[in-house]
Amino acid sequence: MFAVHESLLTYAKSRYLWISLALSVVSIVLYVWHDPGGVPNGGTWLGYTLGTVAALLIVWLMLFGIRKRSYSTTMGSTLGWLSAHVYLGTALILIALLHCGFQFGWNLHTLTLVLMLAVIFSGFFGVYTYLRYPTLMTRNRESATRDAMLEEISDIDQNALSLADGIAPEIHGVVLRSIENTRLGGGVWTQLRARDGSDIAISKVKAAIVHRETQIGAAPPAMQAGQTMFAMVDFLAGKADDKQSEALRKLIDMLSRKRNLASRVARDIQYQAIMEIWLYIHVPLSVTLLAALIGHIISVFFYW
């Protein structure tokens, strides 16, 4: 996603790392120097100060969601904002803990803190994926695009079908089934686990076979993953003539290529899904955090 020499962590010579470190050091020094006259808590002047800083930071960090979508802006690059978002978001953990003076309880205030930590730690996962997966994705695609791979799969399907038809009706049947079984993409879980959907298709087929067995009494051959290949090799060993053997070999090559493409597409979908899935936690939790923050601030002054 971003070139190695200028990642979100090293943007502008890690400018925001230093800013965040400075902010953290200042906070720690103030916390140590400050005598709250009791136990440290959010109600001292330092508590209010750190709380205000933390609340403003949270609001500003959430503005990143808006900044990300506005393409015509003069307020710095998205990469710069992201770098600041990550570093200042990390510093927020410390500032919020110092704000509360490490006091926790079963209340709205600690809920706010927990939500904030959940948002930040889900963000850490996001940083990890942003640093790791773009490279993996590029390597997996082998400089093709997903659409190109899908188009190739579709072409192979057409060719394989006509080739299989020239061999034998059984072969045509298995190829047809193989096409039917190739499912790229799927539900959230399927995408994340890099399944090409054949498992789902196979289990459906199995269920259907069991159903049919009980109805007809005739047991069809057992279905297993990769069975397309075995079926063809069986055929090759048994009753094929030379011409058929030749065509079958070609067909097997073709289907191997397809299999390879399909698993790469599935992986591509997986990488993309992993890079996106954390946002489905990060974003809703941060909006929930905003509500908790509003509740926290208002309730504190409601019963001052």
Next chain:
Amino acid sequence: MRWLIRRVLKKSASSLSYEDDIHFGEVLTIGRAADQAIFLPDLRAALNHASITAVGKNKYKVESLIVAGIRVNGEITYSITVGHGAVVELGSTRLTLVDLQGDFDAAVEVSTIDKSEQAAIVSKRKKPTSLSQTWISKRWPSWLGFFLVLGFGLLVPAATHIVPGLNKILRYSPLPSTTFWNPGEIDSAHRFFANDCTRCHKNAFLMVRDNACTSCHTSTKAHADPVKFNIPALGDARCGSCHQDHNGDRGMISKDQRLCADCHADLKTRTKGASVVADVSDFGSSHPQFHVNLPGWSADNTFTPKSMLWSSALKENSGLKFNHLKHLDPKGLNTPDGRKNLECSNCHQPDAGGSAMKPIAFETMCHECHKLGFDTLAPDREVPHADVAAVSYTLNEFYANRGLEGGYADARAPTVVQERRRPGSPPLSREERVEALAWARDRSEQAAKTVFTGKACVTCHSVNAPSAANNVWQIAPVRVSGIWYSKAKFNHAKHQTSTCLDCHGGAPKSEASNDLLIPGIENCRECHAGAHAKDKVASTCIACHGYHTSPLVTLDKKTRKSP
């Protein structure tokens, strides 16, 4: 059995025509082979791909004959029983099982799916390839989370402040009430109403008012009179400035010395000279020398202790004569029970609270050695202690009795007094009684003089002879201060790790009772220093001082009746 096979032919975009065909037999075969009832010249169909069997009126069984299965009503299946209206799709052909018309046993409509429709179907059947195409969403969980937390975290608890009784309902429900806002455990003394926030937080968005505290804590003394000391700021000081709840077992009493030092560091300036209290900000580094309460008496002999700045040269006047050195002689003292070494604790015993010392009591502490006898012929008889009048009449009664009874073996006494009365002796004559009582009066006066000035009273007390006006011996009043530091609390019980001499080191060498044996600030500072002490006991103001000490003003703003 007769099947109606109706082929739908599309002539143009808007017009269709039908071509009916009849098929005989139970089963309608579908495939790419030439012998199929419905022949499909399409590579996506197998030679014998599927069959449809009419199993009843408007009831069909669709079966796939190959492993690839067949799509019925959009789902790949191997065998399914359907009614009319079911759609079977195979490649570019769509078979619709139609409602029976005429005298056919079964009917199917065969139509072609055109290219654009095929493409639409394919894209519709495509599985999602990115998360944004799946059911998960960022938007609705965001709204859900936002409104759940805002509603149950803020709005519902806030509503309890407005709707009476709601808080009680919420407390017995799983829904959060205002206790969900509670930032920390309530102090143990307040815990019995901890669920009712409004007991203290009467007004929303206003800090807890003092009247919330004084509604229970009535008559709590104020610190000082804001009017007298020209410090309106004292009136602004809230109870909550020092007493913050929600600190659980840490309690509500703030020990922060800044709470005092904020004003007391320059109190004279603040009060525009109305206060005479010296400036103080830290016990270790900025605290004046102590003032001690020295015993004193006003003209009418009422005890009025005087507060004096401590100094090593200060003398006290308790009215008592006492020599510590003599009593604490390491060689011991002669007592009726033999030699005895006295210790501090023989005379100085803590009171029941352990804080101060009991007053010295003659009867239990001195009397063992200092007998108040007055007559060697009656060594067991003593005059009472402390009651001057009783001393005189005790002596008068004693000697009158001895004189009249006779048998008093003193050669200086008249015969009538010395004579022992025998049983059957005649009663004393009037002259004899007068003589005996005259002797008794003289003897009693003599004994009183000896007791007061010779050996008993004068040992410890200042004694003045009776004046001409009244015939009563004068004993100077005796009293130790009792409370030496009137503005501070000192507790002996808390200092049991120290010995007496650690603080009262001068005692064993003191020969005069007016030596002040109460230590000054330097003695305390050997162990104690201010809040930031590193190598001493960190002691803030309230370790020794109280805040609610105004003699006249209470926090509920009523002037107290008597100081």
